[in-house]
Amino acid sequence: MRTRFAPSPTGFLHIGGARTALFNWLYTRRHGGTFVLRIEDTDQLRSTDESTRAILDAMTWLGLNWDEGPYFQAERVVVHRQMVQKLIDEGKAYYCTCSSEDLEAKRKKAMAEGRKPKYDGACREKGLRRSPDSVVRFRCPEMGVTVMHDLIKGNISFNNEELDDLIIERADGYPTYNFAVVVDDAQMGITHVIRGDDHVNNTPKQILIYEALGYEVPLFGHVPMILGSDRARLSKRHGATSVMAYQEMGYLPEALVNYLVRLGWSHGDQEIFTIEDLIHAFSLEAVGKSPAIFNPEKLLWLNQHYITACPEEKLLALVTPFWERKEFDVSDRRYAALAAENLRTRSKTLVEMADSGAFYFREEVDYDPEAAAKFLTTEYVGYLEVVAERLPGVANYTKDGIEAFLRSLAEERGTKLKWIAQTVRVALTGRTVSPGIDEIMVILGKERVIRKIRRAIDRIRAGG
RNA sequence: GUCCCCAUCGUCUAGUGGCCUAGGACACUGGCCUUUCACGCCGGCGACCGGGGUUCGAAUCCCCGUGGGGACGCCA
Numbered sequence: 001m002r003t004r005f006a007p008s009p010t011g012f013l014h015i016g017g018a019r020t021a022l023f024n025w026l027y028t029r030r031h032g033g034t035f036v037l038r039i040e041d042t043d044q045l046r047s048t049d050e051s052t053r054a055i056l057d058a059m060t061w062l063g064l065n066w067d068e069g070p071y072f073q074a075e076r077v078v079v080h081r082q083m084v085q086k087l088i089d090e091g092k093a094y095y096c097t098c099s100s101e102d103l104e105a106k107r108k109k110a111m112a113e114g115r116k117p118k119y120d121g122a123c124r125e126k127g128l129r130r131s132p133d134s135v136v137r138f139r140c141p142e143m144g145v146t147v148m149h150d151l152i153k154g155n156i157s158f159n160n161e162e163l164d165d166l167i168i169e170r171a172d173g174y175p176t177y178n179f180a181v182v183v184d185d186a187q188m189g190i191t192h193v194i195r196g197d198d199h200v201n202n203t204p205k206q207i208l209i210y211e212a213l214g215y216e217v218p219l220f221g222h223v224p225m226i227l228g229s230d231r232a233r234l235s236k237r238h239g240a241t242s243v244m245a246y247q248e249m250g251y252l253p254e255a256l257v258n259y260l261v262r263l264g265w266s267h268g269d270q271e272i273f274t275i276e277d278l279i280h281a282f283s284l285e286a287v288g289k290s291p292a293i294f295n296p297e298k299l300l301w302l303n304q305h306y307i308t309a310c311p312e313e314k315l316l317a318l319v320t321p322f323w324e325r326k327e328f329d330v331s332d333r334r335y336a337a338l339a340a341e342n343l344r345t346r347s348k349t350l351v352e353m354a355d356s357g358a359f360y361f362r363e364e365v366d367y368d369p370e371a372a373a374k375f376l377t378t379e380y381v382g383y384l385e386v387v388a389e390r391l392p393g394v395a396n397y398t399k400d401g402i403e404a405f406l407r408s409l410a411e412e413r414g415t416k417l418k419w420i421a422q423t424v425r426v427a428l429t430g431r432t433v434s435p436g437i438d439e440i441m442v443i444l445g446k447e448r449v450i451r452k453i454r455r456a457i458d459r460i461r462a463g464g
Numbered sequence: 465g466u467c468c469c470c471a472u473c474g475u476c477u478a479g480u481g482g483c484c485u486a487g488g489a490c491a492c493u494g495g496c497c498u499u500u501c502a503c504g505c506c507g508g509c510g511a512c513c514g515g516g517g518u519u520c521g522a523a524u525c526c527c528c529g530u531g532g533g534g535a536c537g538c539c540a
Contacts, residue, residue: 006540007540008539008540010539010540040540042539042540043539043540045539046539046540096538100537100538103537103538104537107536107537110465110466110536111465111466111536112465113465114465114466115465115466116465116466116467116536117465117466117536118466118536133538135538153469153470156468156469157468158467158468159467162466162467162468162536164536166537167537167538169538170538171538172538174538176537176538176539176540177539177540178540180540181540196534197469197470197533197534197535198533198534198535198540199534199535199540200468200469200534200535201467201468201469201534201535201536202535202540204468222469224469224470224533224534225533225534227532227533229474229475231532231533232533233533233534259476262476262477262489263476263477264476264477265477266476266477266478267478268478268488269477269478269487269488269489270488270489271476271477271488271489271490272489288470288476288477289469289470289471290469290470290471290532290533291469291470291532291533291534292475292476292477293474293475293476294475294476295474295475295476295490295491297475297490297491298475298476298489298490298491299490300490301489301490301491302490304502304503308503344503345502345503345504346501346502346503347502348502356501403499406499407499410499416499417499418498418499418500419499420499421499421500422499422500424499425499425500431500431501432500432501433500433501433502434500434501435500435501435502436498436499436500436501437499437500438499
């Protein structure tokens with residue numbers, strides 16, 4: 001069994017493409033087949049090397065390794081031209097000199113008149129020869145029915161009269177998609193073509209080309225589209241669509257993979273899947289037929305799940321670049337690891353984790369104005385002073401020891417722990433929301449804590 | 465417009481004629497825990513698009529509507 005993923009290098013790998021690649025990859029791994037990567041770069045104008053690289057990077061980041069390739073379609077034009085010639089020789093294709101402008105005008109007219117815009121066959125029987133601006137068209141049968149057997153959608157049949165004589169070779173001598181894809185898939189021995197729903201209408205034309213060329217027709221599987229919240233095709237308007245943008249936003253590849261696979265596919269009530277689970281459980285029969293709407297909240301939830309489940313060293317390795325990006329000194333790995341552990345249950349993304357951990361790495365506390373106005377006041381400064389004074393004498397400097405210390409202080413002062421904790425919290429982190437104050441104090445260490453508290457006291461004494 | 469496809473909570477989905485007073489998850493929401501937040505735990509809200517059939521019995525099968533998506537390029 002051989003499958004392929006065949007993106008065109010005209011942009012980044014997007015969410016939809018990634019899911020198609022993932023389904024291909026899982027199906028192939030499940031059945032022990034060979035996964036081929038082919039770059040469809042026959043559009044000379046829009047294909048770029050940067051896009052190719054970006055797509056490869058994204059595939060790698062997601063863990064979708066390929067067994068063969070990447071092959072570049074544009075490097076195979078000689079083969080494509082041979083096959084075009086073969087069709088011409090056999091009378092199954094012909095030259096056409098209709099201009100793009102004429103065709104466009106005819107298309108518009110047909111649409112306006114409520115007809116299906118379809119090539120009128122003007123050059124079909126002219127017996128034209130190759131000329132500088134001629135293209136080659138495939139001679140489509142005008143009657144009969146072509147049926148596609150789809151692994152996801154079941155049988156779909158098309159009346160051949162609906163199909164038209166599509167261009168298979170452009171004036172620039174490069175093959176068009178519908179032709180190149182057939183030649184390449186056939187010659188690369190692809191047995192299962194798993195791709196987006198938007199290709200369903202291309203399939204009958206492709207089947208006809210397979211047959212004209214004497215190739216065996218592969219099995220198809222068309223996966224439904226991913227839509228945005230307004231049910232329109234997913235686009236930038238709905239937020240990030242590039243896979244690598246999710247890496248930058250602090251998502252784990254496991255989360256994206258898990259989210260994407262559940263978009264259209266399910267396995268009973270299971271929500272969380274490891275790659276191993278997926279390889280064992282995945283099947284195209286369980287892929288739904290209807291389009292799915294991309295839901296960023298659920299992806300966020302999964303990301304949080306994977307951050308929570310991530311092994312300690314791995315989590316540290318993952319956040320570190322995000323901290324470095326903020327120019328924090330994270331050279332003390334033991335300290336950084338403690339900070340990461342402390343932040344994990346309250347971070348939905350690595351970016352969030354990096355941001356909320358700023359107080360661990362910056363000497364200067366960035367006080368939230370509202371928090372400071374409420375707690376860094378002469379009313380509460382006494383709490384800070386007593387903490388700073390007595391902290392050096394706290395022998396049991398642990399989470400429990402610190403909590404006991406703060407509680408006894410509250411009792412002594414006739415107040416609730418809450419008020420002391422919040423004041424200290426703002427002094428140490430700059431905000432009213434943070435991890436447990438005792439945990440923070442343990443990780444920061446006595447010296448750092450005292451320094452930060454003294455600085456807060458100075459700030460209050462200076463009048464805010 | 466023409467052709468193709470699809471249709472269960474707001475969203476992702478379970479469900480393949482009786483197990484369904486329709487299950488799970490996200491989101492939302494009430495409570496518990498609590499030094500704030502988060503996590504966690506317990507509870508709540510919330511759907512079979514409509515109409516006809518078939519059947520003893522339909523979310524499940526058929527037909528017609530309606531709605532949504534896709535395709536209609538010398539893009540892929």
